[in-house]
Amino acid sequence: xxxxxxxxxxxxxxxxxxxxxxxxxxxxxxxxxxxxxxxxxxxxxxxxxxxxxxxxxxxxxxxxxxxxxxxxxxxxxxxxxxxxxxxxxxxxxxxxxxxxxxxxxxxxxxxxxxxxxxxxxxxxxxxxxxxxxxxxxxxxxxxxxxxxxxxxxxxxxxxxxxxxxxxxxxxxxxxxxxxxxxxxxxxxxxxxxxxxxxxxxxxxxxxxxxxxxxxxxxxxxxxxxxxxxxxxxxxxxxxxxxxxxxxxxxxxxxxxxxxxxxxxxxxxxxxxxxxxxxxxxxxxxxxxxxxxxxxxxxxxxxxxxxxxxxxxxxxxxxxxxxxxxxxxxxxxxxxxxxxxxxxxxxxxxxx
Amino acid sequence: xxxxxxxxxxxxxxxxxxxxxxxxxxxxxxxxxxxxxxxxxxxxxxxxxxxxxxxxxxxxxxxxxxxxxxxxxxxxxxxxxxxxxxxxxxxxxxxxxxxxxxxxxxxxxxxxxxxxxxxxxxxxxxxxxxxxxxxxxxxxxxxxxxxxxxxxxxxxxxxxxxxxxxxxxxxxxxxx
Numbered sequence: 164x165x166x167x168x169x170x171x172x173x174x175x176x177x178x179x180x181x182x183x184x185x186x187x188x189x190x191x192x193x194x195x196x197x198x199x200x201x202x203x204x205x206x207x208x209x210x211x212x213x214x215x216x217x218x219x220x221x222x223x224x225x226x227x228x229x230x231x232x233x234x235x236x237x238x239x240x241x242x243x244x245x246x247x248x249x250x251x252x253x254x255x256x257x258x259x260x261x262x263x264x265x266x267x268x269x270x271x272x273x274x275x276x277x278x279x280x281x282x283x284x285x286x287x288x289x290x291x292x293x294x295x296x297x298x299x300x301x302x303x304x305x306x307x308x309x310x311x312x313x314x315x316x317x318x319x320x321x322x323x324x325x326x327x328x329x330x331x332x333x334x335x336x337x338x339x340x341x342x343x344x345x346x347x348x349x350x351x352x353x354x355x356x357x358x359x360x361x362x363x364x365x366x367x368x369x370x371x372x373x374x375x376x377x378x379x380x381x382x383x384x385x386x387x388x389x390x391x392x393x394x395x396x397x398x399x400x401x402x403x404x405x406x407x408x409x410x411x412x413x414x415x416x417x418x419x420x421x422x423x424x425x426x427x428x429x430x431x432x433x434x435x436x437x438x439x440x441x442x443x444x445x446x447x448x449x450x451x452x453x454x455x456x457x458x459x460x461x462x463x464x465x466x467x468x469x470x471x472x473x474x475x476x477x478x479x480x481x482x483x484x485x486x487x488x489x490x491x492x493x494x495x496x497x498x499x500x501x502x503x504x505x506x507x508x509x510x511x512x513x514x
Numbered sequence: 515x516x517x518x519x520x521x522x523x524x525x526x527x528x529x530x531x532x533x534x535x536x537x538x539x540x541x542x543x544x545x546x547x548x549x550x551x552x553x554x555x556x557x558x559x560x561x562x563x564x565x566x567x568x569x570x571x572x573x574x575x576x577x578x579x580x581x582x583x584x585x586x587x588x589x590x591x592x593x594x595x596x597x598x599x600x601x602x603x604x605x606x607x608x609x610x611x612x613x614x615x616x617x618x619x620x621x622x623x624x625x626x627x628x629x630x631x632x633x634x635x636x637x638x639x640x641x642x643x644x645x646x647x648x649x650x651x652x653x654x655x656x657x658x659x660x661x662x663x664x665x666x667x668x669x670x671x672x673x674x675x676x677x678x679x680x681x682x683x684x685x686x687x688x689x690x
Contacts, residue, residue, distance in 0.1 A: 250595040289615035
């Protein structure tokens with residue numbers, strides 16, 4: 164599949180209260196046919212939906228359907244969620260137990276953004292893990308490869324921040340302005356040796372500007388200065404939900420992103436071991452005192468599925484071939500209550 | 515996701531336009547010196563796609579090996595993960611058979627011809643950097659991606675691909 168577009172996705176973080184009043188005028192409705200119309204050379208969308216799976220699906224749709232020579236700006240703000248990169252391991256990157264039950268379910272369609280679980284999302288693009296919340300505006304620029312430059316649009320946002328009186332922001336050597344992330348050390352990480360992509364820990368900074376709407380406006384203005392002014396299209400929650408119902412490509416992308424197979428089983432192979440091994444000689448944290456004294460266990464998980472179990476304490480017959488994310492309580496899988504409890508903590512099972 | 519070709523253009527446009535203007539010297543590397551173990555008496559034929567994959571077809575035209583070109587590997591930058599297909603997967607030319615994530619981008623690896631995957635280079639999962647070191651090496655420890663079984667359609671597709679000389683000219687002139 165050769166897509167003629169290039170998606171840039173960077174995260175910046177103005178720290179502000181959630182928007183309710185939109186100062187940008189909504190001129191048109193989000194229209195799937197307009198997205199791909201050849202005359203639409205410069206497009207700007209601001210999504211008011213907060214479902215991260217839906218926003219990422221709309222972004223992917225824009226990447227696939229916008230005309231090859233067009234430039235698209237897409238701004239969106241998600242409800243609280245942790246977004247891992249395409250080839251990352253959620254058990255290593257995220258303390259899943261902290262996310263709460265239903266971490267892959269969008270509980271309420273349009274209700275309070277701060278209620279309910281923190282969602283777990285795996286995006287289609289590569290890279291590291293980030294945390295999103297209502298104070299975090301995401302910007303995506305889709306542009307023809309020939310005009311692609313890693314810093315060009317990050318600098319666009321730096322100019323937008325400057326216009327809001329935020330000085331001192333800059334684009335760093337990793338092409339980031341400010342990377343969003345949160346230290347939520349996953350308890351299983353010290354025991355896991357994983358293939359795939361590890362996150363680079365980056366400091367985060369909140370930008371003191373009045374609200375997300377002001378930031379959106381400033382980015383739209385800078386984008387307009389670069390490519391020509393166009394009225395932003397506001398994608399209201401109802402527009403986004405209509406797209407989900409009426410646009411098959413959006414619906415398909417949404418279903419893929421929400422599937423547990425994508426979120427968990429896309430994980431590159433990893434091995435878990437309670438003690439140092441030849442492959443992974445790192446010293447391990449001491450195990451809880453209430454575990455059996457001779458407890459020793461290891462397992463290999465390929466694409467989310469346990470393919471090998473060894474050591475004393477983990478029954479091979481009940482675990483082999485099981486998908487890690489299908490285990491709802493480790494106590495039902497192992498003989499020892501204390502081992503089950505500990506594994507529940509490590510792998511973020513809420514019980 | 516985009517094909518390697520699309521990502522390359524995105525990754526380093528300045529390099530590509532520079533390459534377009536200077537005589538190419540980067541293909542001095544001789545795979546033969548690294549291929550002693552697998553060298554067969556009758557040389558396989560290697561061809562290239564515009565998406566920067568290569569494929570070796572055996573003399574009987576029944577089996578092949580697929581990888582990404584040295585040019586692509588260099589342009590992608592350090593590869594951090596390689597997604598491989600399942601053995602047994604049957605694909606048409608242009609279908610996705612994997613993906614490569616580098617520090618700069620994530621790109622699909624597309625099948626150069628219709629084929630069926632018979633084995634995958636699992637070593638790449640643990641040592642993705644092999645792709646940067648020996649991308650065009652089809653031996654054990656090399657950067658090849660998959661081995662495939664080839665049928666009639668695959669042979670037809672193969673005929674349409676570029677020879678090394680054509681590919682060199684293509685990458686030398688590629689400006690977009």
